[in-house]
Amino acid sequence: MSAFLASGPNLGRGGIGAWLAGLSSAGKAGVLAIEVVVMLVIWQLVVGVFGWINPVFFPPPLAIAQGFGELVSSGVLAANLPISLQAWLIGFALAVVIGIPLGLLMGSVLPVDRVVGPIAWTIYATPSIAYQPLAKAWFGFGIGPVIFLVTISAVFPILLNIAAGMRTTNTSIIRAGRVYGANRMQLYRSVYLPSTVPFLFAGLRQAVVLATIGMVVAELSGSSSGMGAVIIRAANTYQTDQAFAAIAVVVVWSVGMTQVVTLVERWVAPWTRKGR
Amino acid sequence: MASTIDQHGAEASAAPLISVRDLTVSYDIARTGDRLIAIEGVDLDVREGEFVTVLGPSGCGKTTFMNVIAGLVKPSAGQVLVDGEPVIGPGPDRAVVFQDYALLPWRTVFENVKFGLEMQRALKGAGWRERVQDAIELVGLKGFESSYPRELSGGMQQRVGLARAIVAQPRILLMDEPLGAVDALTREVMRDEIEKLIAATGKTVLFITHSIEEAILLGDRIVVFKSHPGAIKEVIETGLERPRSERSVQSDPRFLELRDHLWDALQSEATAAAVSK
Numbered sequence: 035m036s037a038f039l040a041s042g043p044n045l046g047r048g049g050i051g052a053w054l055a056g057l058s059s060a061g062k063a064g065v066l067a068i069e070v071v072v073m074l075v076i077w078q079l080v081v082g083v084f085g086w087i088n089p090v091f092f093p094p095p096l097a098i099a100q101g102f103g104e105l106v107s108s109g110v111l112a113a114n115l116p117i118s119l120q121a122w123l124i125g126f127a128l129a130v131v132i133g134i135p136l137g138l139l140m141g142s143v144l145p146v147d148r149v150v151g152p153i154a155w156t157i158y159a160t161p162s163i164a165y166q167p168l169a170k171a172w173f174g175f176g177i178g179p180v181i182f183l184v185t186i187s188a189v190f191p192i193l194l195n196i197a198a199g200m201r202t203t204n205t206s207i208i209r210a211g212r213v214y215g216a217n218r219m220q221l222y223r224s225v226y227l228p229s230t231v232p233f234l235f236a237g238l239r240q241a242v243v244l245a246t247i248g249m250v251v252a253e254l255s256g257s258s259s260g261m262g263a264v265i266i267r268a269a270n271t272y273q274t275d276q277a278f279a280a281i282a283v284v285v286v287w288s289v290g291m292t293q294v295v296t297l298v299e300r301w302v303a304p305w306t307r308k309g310r
Numbered sequence: 311m312a313s314t315i316d317q318h319g320a321e322a323s324a325a326p327l328i329s330v331r332d333l334t335v336s337y338d339i340a341r342t343g344d345r346l347i348a349i350e351g352v353d354l355d356v357r358e359g360e361f362v363t364v365l366g367p368s369g370c371g372k373t374t375f376m377n378v379i380a381g382l383v384k385p386s387a388g389q390v391l392v393d394g395e396p397v398i399g400p401g402p403d404r405a406v407v408f409q410d411y412a413l414l415p416w417r418t419v420f421e422n423v424k425f426g427l428e429m430q431r432a433l434k435g436a437g438w439r440e441r442v443q444d445a446i447e448l449v450g451l452k453g454f455e456s457s458y459p460r461e462l463s464g465g466m467q468q469r470v471g472l473a474r475a476i477v478a479q480p481r482i483l484l485m486d487e488p489l490g491a492v493d494a495l496t497r498e499v500m501r502d503e504i505e506k507l508i509a510a511t512g513k514t515v516l517f518i519t520h521s522i523e524e525a526i527l528l529g530d531r532i533v534v535f536k537s538h539p540g541a542i543k544e545v546i547e548t549g550l551e552r553p554r555s556e557r558s559v560q561s562d563p564r565f566l567e568l569r570d571h572l573w574d575a576l577q578s579e580a581t582a583a584a585v586s587k
Binding site for chain 2: 204206207209210211212213214215216220224225228229231303304305
């Protein structure tokens with residue numbers, strides 16, 4: 035059976051590449067853990083022990099850990115993290131709710147694609163930080179501008195990926211559907227929609243990362259709360275260890291959410307699971 | 311040598327199941343404003359239960375020809391009758407086996423075989439599960455019901471494609487170079503299996519190929535296509551006994567004679583095509 039499992043293109047891997055590709059998932063996790071530990075040790079040695087770099091600008095890992103402890107004990111994390119996550123989750127949910135139907139519509143109705151497509155690409159191509167001052171003007175100083183920036187950052191990768199997925203549906207499969215007399219509704223339900231699913235998840239993974247960027251950008255200036263505000267306040271008062279700790283929390287969230295998307299994909303779309 | 315090759319003449323007395331009348335298909339090429347003639351003036355009758363192979367070089371319009379019969383492409387002129395009725399679209403009396411298998415990657419083998427019945431809204435009532443299971447076993451995929459296509463070899467994927475077509479119980483099976491993407495060894499095995507399978511089910515088959523051996527081994531009749539524009543060059547009765555097996559037929563003098571004849575026919579076609587470019 036395993037001889038029939040597709041293993042992806044053979045790119046002529048040899049040496050360490052072949053060894054890495056052949057690892058079990060536990061083995062891969064082990065390699066990653068070792069990589070992280072080695073990096074942290076070097077960092078600690080260079081900054082903390084030898085003092086080659088000023089630790090105020092680039093605090094060593096142990097100092098960051100201490101900074102994290104301070105964020106927790108002072109209640110700063112408990113006060114600000116929920117605010118950020120709330121804005122992130124609401125903004126991301128909005129992006130999904132807007133992006134999926136609009137993407138499906140773009141992918142299936144050519145005039146909609148021609149009208150919405152250029153607008154979508156234009157907004158997508160604009161750095162989200164450019165909308166930040168405007169967002170403040172439109173939505174005030176609360177959670178509003180943060181939600182706006184999260185949504186506007188996350189909606190386009192979802193929308194554009196889905197539209198692309200609809201348009202690139204395998205024509206052979208469409209013909210197979212037609213041969214058996216599938217009507218338009220059946221073709222959408224049984225052919226177009228399922229073949230779009232891998233594109234949806236690719237879009238969602240990009241959207242997670244961009245949503246986090248949007249969140250931090252919105253909170254960096256003019257916000258009194260949220261993880262972005264914690265970062266900028268700590269950095270302005272030279273508590274760089276706390277700033278780095280806050281950044282680390284944001285990164286953990288971002289990476290964690292991409293993993294959640296991947297897990298959901300494996301559950302919803304087991305056929306996309308790669309053999310490696 | 312050609313004198314012993316019977317050019318196909320009068321039809322059998324019974325009305326043909328498929329009747330192609332002066333069929334022409336042409337496309338407008340938007341980019342250049344030219345008109346491309348894919349096939350021109352094709353006439354062909356196919357009797358019920360007949361296995362017809364369509365042989366021709368790449369780009370001779372044989373797939374277009376099949377697509378018109380399948381109801382996927384509209385003729386520009388002429389018409390196709392199936393059982394006396396003009397073809398205006400796909401229908402449950404015809405099923406297609408595709409060169410690239412056209413399986414749904416998100417469905418298991420069982421669900422893929424079920425696909426045709428599902429699209430035909432034929433899943434009502436009891437018995438369809440057994441039919442799907444029987445078709446899977448008929449093509450030798452028992453035990454792979456819950457595998458996904460990407461877990462299967464090319465030959466096995468085409469078996470799924472075959473089962474999907476058979477389970478819909480069409481009268482006509484249209485096969486578009488079904489073994490074209492399969493490796494050589496699997497190809498030979500599957501050729502024999504297809505021959506046995508079709509003999510057992512008695513279906514009418516139109517089988518498109520660019521392999522001379524395949525056309526002879528499988529066909530009751532061979533329709534040879536020429537290109538520029540695509541049209542029928544000649545129709546030949548193979549006159550070989552059934553059941554045929556790869557080994558017994560290949561030493562048959564009739565096989566060798568047909569092969570030489572078709573080789574010459576296709577070679578002049580290929581040369582003409584190369585010169586016209």
